Amino acid sequence: MKQMGKVLGGFVMGLAFAATSATAMAWEPTKPVEIVVAAGAGGASDQMARMMQAAIQKNNLMKQPMVVSLKGGASGAEALMYMKSSDGDPNKVLIAYSLIYMLPLSAKIPFNWRDLTPVAVVAMDQFVLWDNAGGPKTVKEFIAAAKAASSPLKMGGTGSKREDHVLTVFMEKKTGAKFSYLPYKSGGEAATQLVGNHTEANVNNPSENLEVWRAGQVRALCVFDKERISYTTKVTETQSWNDIPTCKEEGIDVQYLMLRAMFLPGKVTPEQQAFYVDLFQKVTQTPEYKDYMEKQALKPVFLKGPEMLKFLGEDDALNRSLMTEAGFVAN
Amino acid sequence: MEAFGLLLHGFAVLMTWKILLLMMVGLVLGIFVGVLPGLGGPNGVAILLPLTFAMDPTSAIVMLSCIYWGALFGGAITSILFNIPGEAWSVATTFDGYPMAQQGKAAEALTAAFTSSFIGSLVAVLLITFLSPTISSFALKFGPPEFFAVYLLTFCSFVGLGREAKHKTVISMALGLLIAGVGMDTVSGTLRMTFGSTDLLRGINFLVAVIGLFGISEILLTMEERLALRGHAAKISLRVVLSVWKDLPKYWATLLRSSFIGCWLGITPGGAIAASFMGYNLAKRFSKDPESFGKGRIEGVFAPETAAHASGTAALLPMLALGIPGSGTAAILLGGLMVWGLNPGPLLFVEHKDFVWGLIASMYLGNVVGLVLVLTTVPIFASILRVPFAAVAPMIVVSCAIGAYAIQNAMFDIWLMLGFGVAGYVFKKIGIPLAPFTLALVLGSRAEDAFRLAMIGSGGSVGIFWSNGLVGAITTLAITLLFWPVIDKVFTGIGQVLRPARAQIIGPVKVSRVPRQSSTE
Numbered sequence: 010m011k012q013m014g015k016v017l018g019g020f021v022m023g024l025a026f027a028a029t030s031a032t033a034m035a036w037e038p039t040k041p042v043e044i045v046v047a048a049g050a051g052g053a054s055d056q057m058a059r060m061m062q063a064a065i066q067k068n069n070l071m072k073q074p075m076v077v078s079l080k081g082g083a084s085g086a087e088a089l090m091y092m093k094s095s096d097g098d099p100n101k102v103l104i105a106y107s108l109i110y111m112l113p114l115s116a117k118i119p120f121n122w123r124d125l126t127p128v129a130v131v132a133m134d135q136f137v138l139w140d141n142a143g144g145p146k147t148v149k150e151f152i153a154a155a156k157a158a159s160s161p162l163k164m165g166g167t168g169s170k171r172e173d174h175v176l177t178v179f180m181e182k183k184t185g186a187k188f189s190y191l192p193y194k195s196g197g198e199a200a201t202q203l204v205g206n207h208t209e210a211n212v213n214n215p216s217e218n219l220e221v222w223r224a225g226q227v228r229a230l231c232v233f234d235k236e237r238i239s240y241t242t243k244v245t246e247t248q249s250w251n252d253i254p255t256c257k258e259e260g261i262d263v264q265y266l267m268l269r270a271m272f273l274p275g276k277v278t279p280e281q282q283a284f285y286v287d288l289f290q291k292v293t294q295t296p297e298y299k300d301y302m303e304k305q306a307l308k309p310v311f312l313k314g315p316e317m318l319k320f321l322g323e324d325d326a327l328n329r330s331l332m333t334e335a336g337f338v339a340n
Numbered sequence: 341m342e343a344f345g346l347l348l349h350g351f352a353v354l355m356t357w358k359i360l361l362l363m364m365v366g367l368v369l370g371i372f373v374g375v376l377p378g379l380g381g382p383n384g385v386a387i388l389l390p391l392t393f394a395m396d397p398t399s400a401i402v403m404l405s406c407i408y409w410g411a412l413f414g415g416a417i418t419s420i421l422f423n424i425p426g427e428a429w430s431v432a433t434t435f436d437g438y439p440m441a442q443q444g445k446a447a448e449a450l451t452a453a454f455t456s457s458f459i460g461s462l463v464a465v466l467l468i469t470f471l472s473p474t475i476s477s478f479a480l481k482f483g484p485p486e487f488f489a490v491y492l493l494t495f496c497s498f499v500g501l502g503r504e505a506k507h508k509t510v511i512s513m514a515l516g517l518l519i520a521g522v523g524m525d526t527v528s529g530t531l532r533m534t535f536g537s538t539d540l541l542r543g544i545n546f547l548v549a550v551i552g553l554f555g556i557s558e559i560l561l562t563m564e565e566r567l568a569l570r571g572h573a574a575k576i577s578l579r580v581v582l583s584v585w586k587d588l589p590k591y592w593a594t595l596l597r598s599s600f601i602g603c604w605l606g607i608t609p610g611g612a613i614a615a616s617f618m619g620y621n622l623a624k625r626f627s628k629d630p631e632s633f634g635k636g637r638i639e640g641v642f643a644p645e646t647a648a649h650a651s652g653t654a655a656l657l658p659m660l661a662l663g664i665p666g667s668g669t670a671a672i673l674l675g676g677l678m679v680w681g682l683n684p685g686p687l688l689f690v691e692h693k694d695f696v697w698g699l700i701a702s703m704y705l706g707n708v709v710g711l712v713l714v715l716t717t718v719p720i721f722a723s724i725l726r727v728p729f730a731a732v733a734p735m736i737v738v739s740c741a742i743g744a745y746a747i748q749n750a751m752f753d754i755w756l757m758l759g760f761g762v763a764g765y766v767f768k769k770i771g772i773p774l775a776p777f778t779l780a781l782v783l784g785s786r787a788e789d790a791f792r793l794a795m796i797g798s799g800g801s802v803g804i805f806w807s808n809g810l811v812g813a814i815t816t817l818a819i820t821l822l823f824w825p826v827i828d829k830v831f832t833g834i835g836q837v838l839r840p841a842r843a844q845i846i847g848p849v850k851v852s853r854v855p856r857q858s859s860t861e
């Protein structure tokens with residue numbers, strides 16, 4: 010296969026690939042392809058799906074059109090069950106995130122990502138600890154304020170017993186401070202509530218707080234990763250993503266990254282799977298994708314095949330242990 | 341005055357043939373989308389979004405927002421002609437619009453609906469033009485307690501000001517709240533009342549319920565009445581339009597009140613739906629003749645339509661200024677903005693002046709063009725009524741089914757719609773009002789979430805609903821409206837007691853007995 014060359018040739022532009030990777034007898038979709046979003050309109054998954062839709066359309070990566078289908082009902086469970094019931098349908102792609110591990114545990118949704126066909130991991134999303142621009146200036150001051158507060162500080166986040174909630178619990182465990190967690194319906198809502206001073210902090214993804222950060226309404230305290238975000242272009246007047254310290258540097262040893270991955274329904278043919286692996290690999294080469302990664306401070310990665318399976322297995326185990334330790338697994 | 345200059349600049353951006361053409365196309369598509377039940381503004385905009393990827397952002401947003409205006413106009417058409425709300429916010433329009441159509445005044449009702457839509461949008465656009473910087477900071481004042489207070493206000497105004505028997509309103513509302521609880525509970529992250537069914541996971545969709553409750557049940561009722569719905573020859577002419585317009589100044593208070601409610605609820609994402617109901621109820625409350633509402637009073641069309649459109653338009657303001665969409669359609673437009681590389685948020689007004697003011701200018705133009713367009717097509721729409729019921733009914737049922745299916749692409753929703761159709765029929769037969777039910781269904785889970793978040797934040801103290809002037813005022817107003825009939829009686833009681841009391845000077849002892857009497861009714 011020529012995949013080796015592709016992995017190495019990250020510098021080659023997407024359009025060039027359209028010519029090289031066309032094989033004579035490859036499977037192709039004959040109907041419009043549905044890209045299934047397990048979240049509401051305007052959320053991070055929706056934005057990413059629309060970026061892919063635009064990238065595929067503008068660069069002519071596929072003959073059939075791609076439509077975004079929002080299945081954010083029941084905190085995204087709707088999308089999972091929809092994919093599960095679409096066995097053998099190669100015209101539906103799920104854009105998945107950590108809910109594929111967490112939702113079956115917390116809400117006992119009869120779903121296992123192993124029932125679906127993995128295509129590719131296309132990015133990793135960061136989590137950042139934010140507070141209001143008028144609040145404490147460093148992590149240490151923030152934790153001190155949290156410990157000194159007479160009633161627990163309010164931490165906003167998306168949904169209950171999910172990534173944001175887990176991170177909050179682990180911050181409590183590592184620092185000894187207490188927070189009261191307010192589950193909002195979306196990251197956007199959590200962002201505006203922080204700006205309006207209705208909560209004291211949140212652990213939004215960079216994309217969810219980007220605009221209020223640029224407007225100087227919130228402060229980025231630390232990022233929950235082993236290393237700093239690599240982008241060094243100034244985003245606000247004074248700071249780039251790279252200027253945000255890691256939480257470990259600041260004394261909270263908590264790390265969490267969230268996958269953004271594509272899945273097909275179960276029981277599709279290897280040719281169909283191969284078509285989409287190829288398609289999304291091309292997407293990751295487009296300028297639209299690269300722009301998006303930088304703007305939203307996502308980690309560009311591309312995993313497929315056995316590499317992806319290994320990653321999913323480890324990630325699943327990690328999320329399971331975090332959920333168990335946080336006490337979020339339903340009996 | 342800076343705003344004025346920028347607005348003129350915005351008009352200059354728009355005045356090209358290409359943009360005007362896109363505007364017309366968008367409006368026509370929007371009206372169609374608004375007429376089909378279920379296939380509302382959000383779906384229309386979502387389906388057409390990919391078409392705009394190749395356009396420049398300004399043309400794209402002008403076209404998409406024109407679809408939005410078109411859908412806002414179109415939603416009223418089916419409400420008035422068939423008692424089927426094309427859009428959720430048109431539910432309140434059916435209360436008086438449909439009786440008017442039955443009395444052969446379909447043209448007047450439609451003209452009234454379109455005109456008031458126009459007025460509502462215009463007020464909201466003026467607000468956006470001149471107040472956008474200050475208004476967006478007002479929206480930030482809304483945390484969970486404030487949101488809950490607004491929802492409470494909507495619920496209370498319904499119970500307190502409604503025409504129906506109070507217990508029936510409460511029963512209907514309670515049933516709605518119960519149904520709204522089905523599905524995932526965001527606050528605890530667990531499932532409720534799904535009984536292991538995958539179809540119930542996503543909850544009961546509000547529009548599916550509305551299509552069934554209003555559309556299907558209406559067909560059932562009409563069938564029982566031996567297909568009595570006959571086409572009334574609606575004579576439409578410039579004269580009708582002008583005569584409705586001539587009467588407009590009489591209703592200035594209603595129009596102003598509804599515009600205000602709409603702008604307010606649009607900015608604080610309470611939504612067009614709550615606004616239309618509240619506009620209707622308050623118009624009835626302040627009317628000299630509340631009994632005539634629901635029987636085909638033109639004011640009953642003016643009030644909800646003005647509020648719904650003011651709110652639908654104002655909902656774009658928090659989207660542009662804060663990145664929080666005030667409505668479903670605004671949420672899709674938000675997604676579109678991001679595809680075009682524009683990030684809604686506090687900096688949009690600073691960094692993309694051309695775009696923002698082009699959009700605002702397009703709101704003025706789109707509404708003027710839209711009004712002319714719908715008014716000239718009123719005869720076409722009203723003539724649908726002349727088609728025999730036996731021919732129209734199957735088409736309505738099919739279009740309801742398509743609408744219910746299209747919302748979430750689920751066959752289950754069609755069965756659900758039929759179920760709600762039967763429920764709506766039974767409700768109408770035993771005299772339980774449908775409006776409180778639908779209101780509770782749409783606002784129930786938001787109200788619940790807001791209440792529980794407020795409780796988590798306050799550690800369980802109800803005092804949080806009076807913790808600052810804003811939330812305190814709204815909550816107090818809500819409770820006042822809930823007990824309005826009682827309070828009203830007390831005041832009339834005081835009035836009656838005081839008149840003879842001028843001679844005898846009787847203390848408040850007697851007065852305090854009045855509410856007790858009224859509450860034992």
